[in-house]
Amino acid sequence: MELDQIKKQYDKYVLATYARTDLCLVKGKDTVVEDINGKKYLDFFPGWVVSGVGHRNSYVVKRMKDQMDKIFHVSNNYYNELQGELSQKIIENSFKGKVFYGNSGAEANEGAIKLARKYGSEEGRYEIITMTRSFHGRTMATLSATGQDKVKKGFAPLLEGFIHVPFNDIDAVKKAITKKTVAVMLEPIQGEGGINIADKKYMKQLRDLCDEKKILLILDEVQTAMGRTGKMFGYKYFGITPDIMTLAKSLGGGLPIGAFVVRSEFADVLQPGNHGSTFGGSPLICAAALGVFDSLTKGGLLKQCNIMSSYFKKRLIELKKKQPIIKTIKIVGLMIGLEIAVEDASNVYKKCLEKGLLINCTQGNILRIMPPLCVTKAQADKAIKILEDVLSES
């Protein structure tokens, strides 16, 4: 089929909830994707970083193929071997606790919010402090939690009990705490918000404050987990441990999965009948997630991320010297934001696409670049050359 025909089909049958680019991808392997006309692209924003370890990562494919011949889905009223194995893997790589599975980032956050509310219910505590410019999802609870008006408009009444404070401002959190506060929830690095990195000192102060006031610290690691920051989970970069962390995107290697991990101390807050998800943690999806862990450890991608992070940093600093239109470089691991000195950088995004580089643009003037962790130096060079050409035209 031609792109035009597909677009017509969409116009007629698919709800128009997205601003779509004229691009139809049909194939992908690791960092390279191919469109319907056979044109190849470097994918430096692989499906909102769902394919964080690369498209059809070989370890993910292997685990899935093994499982394909066995069984796809098993109800959570029964046991399945892979859910146990994956949970052990997550816990052994994070902190002592337990895991619950859903199917998306929003669902992971929704579960964390429910756990917090249950935890505070006997004392009448239900307020959750979240950050401005945060993004936690599109369900009613998670959009109420999100600190950006644009996602909320038209959906009132929202879920009550969310208080938004500025990011990286410990005094604002202190001031917002009341007798009803039960949790603080934030992304350690805001993604949609424009790659805003929490200060390490702020994170430590938050941790101490939460301990002192018996408030749960919930980290939304939907974007920062699975090696993205150069550590298996983003919180490790900040030297603190959350009470709950939520996962999704990269965890499934391209397949839908969401999860929250809760410290042992709070692992019995939710009891049988309190929460559930029909699809959550099914064997085929868990197999894919186990493949993601394989790729990061056995496959060396966690190491590779750190090597490539230093390389990108060096090359981007060189680029900034040549292209003063770049105002700031924000980088942790392979989570990269370039602030551009224009109001609307969407043209840069479009021109990069024409030249065969897929990136993202958020908050108007932040170029968001999150290549798969398997990206090579040659691919990085090629992408930076494209960026340089596009920026010199801007």
Ligand SMILES: *Cc1c(COP(=O)(O)O)cnc(C)c1O
């Ligand atoms: C993408 C994202 C979500 C929402 O995930 P969905 O799978 O789209 O529901 C939540 N939090 C953060 C930080 C995200 O980046």
